Amino acid sequence: MSAPSKVTIGDVARHAGVSKGTVSLAYSGKRPVSEETRQRIFSAAAELNWTASHRARALATARTGAIGLVMARDPEVLATDAFFSKFLSGCERVLAEHDMGLMLHAVTTAEAEHLVYERLAAGRADGVILLDVEIDDPRFALVQRLGLPAVVLSAHEPTRGETAGLPTVFSDDSPAITELVALMAEAGHTRIAHVAGPAHYIHGRIRQEAFSAAMRKRGLDDSLVIEGDFTASSGRDATAQLLDLPQPPTAILFANDMMAIAGLSLARSRGVRVPEDLSLSGYDDSELSAHLSPALTTVSTGAVQRGQLAVTTLLAALAGEDPGAVLADHTTVLPRDSIAPPPRP
Amino acid sequence: MSAPSKVTIGDVARHAGVSKGTVSLAYSGKRPVSEETRQRIFSAAAELNWTASHRARALATARTGAIGLVMARDPEVLATDAFFSKFLSGCERVLAEHDMGLMLHAVTTAEAEHLVYERLAAGRADGVILLDVEIDDPRFALVQRLGLPAVVLSAHEPTRGETAGLPTVFSDDSPAITELVALMAEAGHTRIAHVAGPAHYIHGRIRQEAFSAAMRKRGLDDSLVIEGDFTASSGRDATAQLLDLPQPPTAILFANDMMAIAGLSLARSRGVRVPEDLSLSGYDDSELSAHLSPALTTVSTGAVQRGQLAVTTLLAALAGEDPGAVLADHTTVLPRDSIAPPPRP
DNA sequence: CTGAAAGCGCTTACAG
DNA sequence: CTGAAAGCGCTTACAG
Numbered sequence: 124m125s126a127p128s129k130v131t132i133g134d135v136a137r138h139a140g141v142s143k144g145t146v147s148l149a150y151s152g153k154r155p156v157s158e159e160t161r162q163r164i165f166s167a168a169a170e171l172n173w174t175a176s177h178r179a180r181a182l183a184t185a186r187t188g189a190i191g192l193v194m195a196r197d198p199e200v201l202a203t204d205a206f207f208s209k210f211l212s213g214c215e216r217v218l219a220e221h222d223m224g225l226m227l228h229a230v231t232t233a234e235a236e237h238l239v240y241e242r243l244a245a246g247r248a249d250g251v252i253l254l255d256v257e258i259d260d261p262r263f264a265l266v267q268r269l270g271l272p273a274v275v276l277s278a279h280e281p282t283r284g285e286t287a288g289l290p291t292v293f294s295d296d297s298p299a300i301t302e303l304v305a306l307m308a309e310a311g312h313t314r315i316a317h318v319a320g321p322a323h324y325i326h327g328r329i330r331q332e333a334f335s336a337a338m339r340k341r342g343l344d345d346s347l348v349i350e351g352d353f354t355a356s357s358g359r360d361a362t363a364q365l366l367d368l369p370q371p372p373t374a375i376l377f378a379n380d381m382m383a384i385a386g387l388s389l390a391r392s393r394g395v396r397v398p399e400d401l402s403l404s405g406y407d408d409s410e411l412s413a414h415l416s417p418a419l420t421t422v423s424t425g426a427v428q429r430g431q432l433a434v435t436t437l438l439a440a441l442a443g444e445d446p447g448a449v450l451a452d453h454t455t456v457l458p459r460d461s462i463a464p465p466p467r468p
Numbered sequence: 469m470s471a472p473s474k475v476t477i478g479d480v481a482r483h484a485g486v487s488k489g490t491v492s493l494a495y496s497g498k499r500p501v502s503e504e505t506r507q508r509i510f511s512a513a514a515e516l517n518w519t520a521s522h523r524a525r526a527l528a529t530a531r532t533g534a535i536g537l538v539m540a541r542d543p544e545v546l547a548t549d550a551f552f553s554k555f556l557s558g559c560e561r562v563l564a565e566h567d568m569g570l571m572l573h574a575v576t577t578a579e580a581e582h583l584v585y586e587r588l589a590a591g592r593a594d595g596v597i598l599l600d601v602e603i604d605d606p607r608f609a610l611v612q613r614l615g616l617p618a619v620v621l622s623a624h625e626p627t628r629g630e631t632a633g634l635p636t637v638f639s640d641d642s643p644a645i646t647e648l649v650a651l652m653a654e655a656g657h658t659r660i661a662h663v664a665g666p667a668h669y670i671h672g673r674i675r676q677e678a679f680s681a682a683m684r685k686r687g688l689d690d691s692l693v694i695e696g697d698f699t700a701s702s703g704r705d706a707t708a709q710l711l712d713l714p715q716p717p718t719a720i721l722f723a724n725d726m727m728a729i730a731g732l733s734l735a736r737s738r739g740v741r742v743p744e745d746l747s748l749s750g751y752d753d754s755e756l757s758a759h760l761s762p763a764l765t766t767v768s769t770g771a772v773q774r775g776q777l778a779v780t781t782l783l784a785a786l787a788g789e790d791p792g793a794v795l796a797d798h799t800t801v802l803p804r805d806s807i808a809p810p811p812r813p
Numbered sequence: 814c815t816g817a818a819a820g821c822g823c824t825t826a827c828a829g
Numbered sequence: 830c831t832g833a834a835a836g837c838g839c840t841t842a843c844a845g
Contacts, residue, residue, distance in 0.1 A: 177591035179838030181523045198557035212543035215574040227572040229560040246522035355759040392761030414700040416737030487832045524822030
């Protein structure tokens with residue numbers, strides 16, 4: 124059990140009777156190497172149990188072989204977020220193909236976040252993906268100042284200048300919201316409330332705007348909106364507030380599953396039947412939502428595909444292309460049992 | 469916006485009129501540098517906007533400055549797992565202090581997992597933390613063969629040889645389970661069931677063994693055990709199975725919150741009142757559990773502290789110490805509203 | 814198809 | 830307290 128892996132490309136070269144350059148070429152395939160010497164090299168490497176040092180390669184190629192991802196949300200919230208781990212797994216899928224890795228950072232303050240991006244830019248990552256983007260997000264300027272390649276993940280098609288010219292992968296959250304409103308309205312609901320996500324997030328704002336637009340287009344009152352923060356606790360509180368209204372809504376559209384599930388639980392504990400007395404919908408398609416009783420109508424956001432697309436787009440940018448704004452169209456409403464006609468008055 | 473960061477330590481040295489070595493020393497403090505030249509160096513660096521290249525430093529020091537973490541669970545399951553993101557945030561806390569990062573990999577097959585460890589060992593990480601450990605986990609031998617420093621996270625004190633001599637951070641899951649059984653038994657329950665996690669995981673097995681031991685010690689029947697897989701879907705199915713019994717249990721102890729929440733939802737949809745007709749408990753303290761109605765009695769596992777401790781321990785191992793087995797004693801039962809006396813027969 | 818050599822940008826003995 | 834130089838282990842023009 125003595126320290127292994129001290130064998131270098133030089134040892135392999137010597138063992139195979141070739142130069143270090145040839146060993147390198149045999150693996151990279153960047154120039155032809157005769158079949159015979161290639162075999163000699165491979166068996167020498169196998170015999171010596173050699174693997175190229177990632178650190179040396181990184182310095183020589185000026186590539187770290189990793190992308191950065193920084194999560195700036197409270198870990199408690201992240202914990203129950205259906206999006207992240209699926210997104211991560213999508214990223215990993217394409218990173219693995221390219222022999223790359225993912226540097227993950229969790230921060231809780233703005234200063235810490237700033238620092239992390241500086242460290243990433245200093246050679247710990249070749250580029251980053253920007254999540255939970257805000258209006259005029261300060262990170263847009265930061266990554267550009269740092270010369271750190273980045274792609275931003277957004278919830279709608281960026282208007283000009285909105286993402287400061289950075290490559291963007293966007294899904295449009297609006298159609299799904301419109302569809303949910305339609306589902307509720309067509310079941311006969313007229314008093315429909317929305318428990319929104321924070322409006323400073325683009326995805327929070329977009330969902331709320333889509334809700335209002337859809338309601339108004341049907342001539343319905345769109346004023347029943349409470350802003351939550353994606354946590355179960357805010358979902359529960361918002362639901363309590365709505366149920367306490369003199370004219371409580373008969374349907375509530377939540378901006379994510381966690382808030383919806385907490386709301387569902389609260390409603391039932393008050394003797395409000397779901398969906399007979401109250402219809403509900405979530406957003407994000409968490410595993411729980413499908414296995415609740417009743418199962419929660421929600422929206423699958425194609426988080427895995429967005430992860431894949433985000434990485435693909437970042438790699439394209441690293442290769443010198445300008446990917447522009449690319450659409451991820453995997454958002455789908457999943458109608459389940461939590462929406463039914465409203466009770467007779 | 470031309471490519472920045474092409475400024476090197478040599479530029480700074482020249483600008484400050486010193487050697488590259490002195491610049492290096494001024495920052496690392498590994499040898500004294502006169503206050504005056506230090507200032508010259510710092511202002512030169514500031515003026516040129518220089519930051520040391522992480523890649524070059526990594527090669528020179530034979531340290532990557534990152535630890536590896538590989539998640540081998542289904543992303544759908546991870547998504548709703550209360551443990552990971554808190555654990556990650558704990559890791560980050562101490563990594564940040566040491567100017568280090570975290571390489572995260574998500575894999576779904578055993579081969580992929582094997583490959584990931586080889587890549588990590590090739591210089592992408594200085595060490596790894598082993599999660600979701602199994603009996604005779606093949607990774608123990610793998611990391612040792614690869615010469616990859618590792619610490620394992622376990623759910624009980626390792627018996628000799630169990631973790632192959634690797635440094636181990638363990639929390640003992642047994643006392644919390646014993647306490648939950650006591651809570652239920654003292655409320656008057658005798659037919660208590662357990663919906664377990666997979667027995668091939670150490671934490672799954674330990675919780676189940678603790679359940680059986682606690683039940684037997686009280687002279688209660690410990691045979692009502694169903695093995696789930698930590699998903700909401702398995703929690704729902706197991707609960708259905710239990711409620712369909714001719715003599716259904718009056719209390720169910722679940723091995724994690726997700727299964728418990730799905731079980732709670734199913735029970736109520738069948739008209740079974742919680743906690744009046746059925747008492748329930750979870751494990752992991754997910755954010756949702758506290759904001760459900762009724763709030764779920766569960767177990768806080770100190771995931772953040774365990775993350776911190778795991779990294780601290782790994783850093784100690786990297787520094788050449790032998791940390792042995794260290795106890796993380798932050799497991800606490802959180803009594804809430806989901807346990808009450810059983811209904812009168 | 815292959816070799817010898819320079820270079821990537823730091824750190825760290827070795828001298829002074 | 831400081832400098833000059835070697836070294837970390839690869840890759841990649843440059844020659845042949």
